[in-house]
Amino acid sequence: MSHPLEPIYALQKKDRRLIKILREIRDIPQRKSDIEAQLSGSKQKLEMALDSRKHTEATLKEQELGAEVLNEKITKYKNQQMEAQTNDQYRAFVKEIGMAEDEIKALEEKEIQLMESLEQGKAIEAECKARLDEDMAGIADELAELDARAAELQEKAKHMKADRARAAKSCDKALLQKYTRILNNKRDFAVVMVEPGGHCGGCHMKLPPQVTNDARNPTKIVACNFCGRIVYNPAP
Structure with a gap:
């Protein structure tokens, strides 16, 4: 079963590149x-x-x-x-x-x-x-x-x-709305990977074990208890 965050995470990569381009246009x-x-x-x-x-x-x-x-x-x-x-x-x-x-x-x-x-x-x-x-x-x-x-x-x-x-278009609509809201608020990343040692890839705080485990479950969408970013922990 594919994780619903996969297309969102791929979209974020595109958004990051687009944001960089738009920022350069704005600065010219x-x-x-x-x-x-x-x-x-x-x-x-x-x-x-x-x-x-x-x-x-x-x-x-x-x-x-x-x-x-x-x-x-x-x-x-x-x-x-x-x-x-x-x-x-x-x-x-x-x-x-x-x-x-x-x-x-x-x-x-x-x-x-x-x-x-x-x-x-x-x-x-x-x-x-x-x-x-x-x-x-x-x-x-x-x-x-x-x-x-x-x-x-x-x-x-x-x-x-x-x-x-x-x-x-390939993203879940509700999840896309949540992603967009967080991205507009954080201005950098809305979805972050769980780092080695169970740390949030956004704020680098130590995540509770349950959050780390749930971040791997494709039926659950969890957020960092500290920064509110969506945490993603794909299976190895």
Whole structure:
């Protein structure tokens, strides 16, 4: 008389292989994230270079707008100067024009400095972009390999699930439900062999002699008194 645990034990072997495959599939996204995290330093440096360049451009634009406003003031003052009624009014416009021209000169000097900073910033940005591209190229092969591995595992898991479903049909339904419940709970083994010396193959605790004997009886399904796993003791 065959033991009803034989097909269950065979099914468990398939499940163990399937669980391993599914675990690897589940871990691949994290492995990819870990690899991509290597780019964080290069990405951060590029972002800082971009922000610095944009800030310099914005400041330069402000200086240019400021110079335009001052030039408009100078034009206005010169027109008013031509209409001055007294020497004091004339001298006042000369003073205003001179102050505006001094401000423009200061702005132009600052613009020169900003333009130099902008060119330096663009060079740094290009360098950071090149470094990021180089780093990305370095991990591209690793990411491609992981994608290929994921596709391979998905296909393999598909066939293993179909094979598992066929094997489950030969198992006792009630026993299959019990096995599935224990496997989901223990996450490793639901059915374990009785080890030499009468120990549980799951928790390795010493089993009572009666449990050891009953585990060999095909008419009985017994569990470990300590871990609750089904114990199987096939005849030699």
